[in-house]
Amino acid sequence: MREEFKLLVALQDLDIMIREAEEKKTSDKFKDMGFQLDGLEELQKGRAKLAEKIPVALRNRYERLAGHYSMAILPVTGNKCLGCFVKLPTSFFSSAYSSELLTCENCGRLLFIP
Amino acid sequence: MESKKLVSLFQEDLCIFSLRSRKKSSVLLEMVRQLKASGKIADERFILEMLKNRESLGSTGLGLGVAFPHGRSIAISDLTVLFARAASGVDFESLDGEPTRVFFLILAPSEKGAEDYLALLSQLTSLVQQPETLKKLYEAKNFEALQTILGGNDE
Ligand SMILES: [Zn+2]
Numbered sequence: 001m002r003e004e005f006k007l008l009v010a011l012q013d014l015d016i017m018i019r020e021a022e023e024k025k026t027s028d029k030f031k032d033m034g035f036q037l038d039g040l041e042e043l044q045k046g047r048a049k050l051a052e053k054i055p056v057a058l059r060n061r062y063e064r065l066a067g068h069y070s071m072a073i074l075p076v077t078g079n080k081c082l083g084c085f086v087k088l089p090t091s092f093f094s095s096a097y098s099s100e101l102l103t104c105e106n107c108g109r110l111l112f113i114p
Numbered sequence: 115m116e117s118k119k120l121v122s123l124f125q126e127d128l129c130i131f132s133l134r135s136r137k138k139s140s141v142l143l144e145m146v147r148q149l150k151a152s153g154k155i156a157d158e159r160f161i162l163e164m165l166k167n168r169e170s171l172g173s174t175g176l177g178l179g180v181a182f183p184h185g186r187s188i189a190i191s192d193l194t195v196l197f198a199r200a201a202s203g204v205d206f207e208s209l210d211g212e213p214t215r216v217f218f219l220i221l222a223p224s225e226k227g228a229e230d231y232l233a234l235l236s237q238l239t240s241l242v243q244q245p246e247t248l249k250k251l252y253e254a255k256n257f258e259a260l261q262t263i264l265g266g267n268d269e
Contacts, residue, residue, distance in 0.1 A: 006160070013164045013187045016224050020186075021171055029232050033239040035182075036172035036209065043171050071225055075188055082225055114156070 005101055005112050007054045008062055008073050014047050015066060058101075065109060073110040076102070083109040120237055121264040123195050126257040127152040130198040133217075138206050142166065142183060145198055145219050154221075160189040161221065175208030179215040179252065180242045182235060186224040193230050194221045195238075197260060199252075216242075216251045 020026040021037045030037060051059055065072035074082045081088055084107035092102060092111075102111040130148055135141040146162045149155045164185045168174065175181035196219040203213025218238050222231035242248050247263060254260045 006157070009188055010160060010163055013160070013185065013189075013224065014167055016186050017164070017167060017171065020228065026228055026232070029236070033236055034176045034209075035174065039171040043167060046167060046170065071188075073188070074225060077191075 002099060002101075004055060004058055005073075007050065008058065008110070011047070011050050011054065011062065012066070012071065012073055014043070014050060016070075018043055018047065019070075062110065069107075069109060071109070073112065075114040076111050077114070081107060081109060081111060083107050119265075120234075120241075121261055123193065123234070124197060124257075124260065124264060125152070128154070128194070128196045129257055129260060130196070131255055133198050133200040133204065135200075136204050138169070138204070139166070141198070141200070141204055141206065141217070142169075145183070145196055145217065148198075149194070149196060149219075149221075154194050155189055157189060160187060161185075164189075165219075169207075173207040173209060175206035175214045176239065177208050177210030177212060178242060178248060179203060179208075179212060180248070181206045181208065181214045181217050182220060182238065183217065184220040184222075184231070184235060186222045186228065186231060188224050190221045190223050192223060193234065195219065195234065197254075199254060201252075216248075216254075 081104040086106040135144045198217040203215045206214035
C-alpha cells in the first residue's frame with residue numbers, strides 16, 4: 001500500500017477514536033468501565049499533525065467524504081464496496097490497479113486493495 | 115458478546131506469558147509484534163500508532179495491575195484479543211500508579227461498528243473486578259491455565 005494511503009487510513013483510525021471519545025453514547029460506556037478520556041485535546045493536536053502530512057487534494061477528498069460517511073476509506077475485501085454494498089467493476093481487480101487508490105462509482109468512497 | 119464464549123476468542127499464539135519489555139512503549143511494541151507474528155495484522159505501524167494515540171487519550175491501565183489497550187482499525191479484519199503477562203509488573207502509567215501485570219489488548223475492525231468490542235471490553239473489565247480471578251490471572255503461566263480461568267467465568 002502506498003505511503004499516502006497508509007496515512008489516510010491512520011487518519012481515519014484516529015477520527016474513529018476521537019468520535020468514540022466525543023459521542024456520549026460511546027464515551028459513557030468507556031467511562032462506566034473506568035477509562036479516562038481526558039486527553040481529547042492532545043489527540044486532536046495529533047490529528048492535525050497527521051493530516052498535514054497528507055497531500056492537500058487527497059486530504060480534502062477524505063475530509064469531504066468523512067463529512068458524509070463514518071468510513072471514508074475502505075479496503076476491498078470482496079467484490080462489493082463495503083460502504084454501499086454495490087458490486088465493483090471487474091476492472092478493479094486487475095493488477096494494474098492494485099497500487100492505486102480507487103473510487104466507488106456508486107458512493108464515491110475511497111477504496112484500496114490491501 | 116452475542117453467544118460466542120469469551121474463552122473462544124483467545125488463541126495460544128496470541129498470548130505472551132512472560133513479557134520481556136519493561137517500559138510502556140516497548141510493551142506495546144512487543145504485543146504488536148506478536149500480532150504480526152501470528153498473522154493477525156500485516157503492518158505493525160498502524161496498530162502501534164493507534165494504540166499509542168489511545169494511550170494519549172488516557173492510560174488504559176485501569177489499575178489493579180491490569181491494562182486494556184484497545185482500538186478499532188481497518189488494519190484488523192476481526193475482533194482480536196491478545197493476552198500478556200508480566201509477573202513482576204511494568205510501569206504502564208496506570209490510573210492507580212501501581213505496576214501492571216496483566217494486559218488484554220483488544221482490536222476490532224472499524225467498519226463493523228463498536229458494539230462487539232465494547233461488549234468484550236465490558237466483559238473483561240468486569241472479570242478483573244473479581245479478586246479471585248484477578249489473582250489467578252496474575253499467576254497464569256500457560257494457555258491451559260488461562261483457558262481454565264476464562265472458561266470458569268463464562269456464563
Ligand atoms: Zn460504495
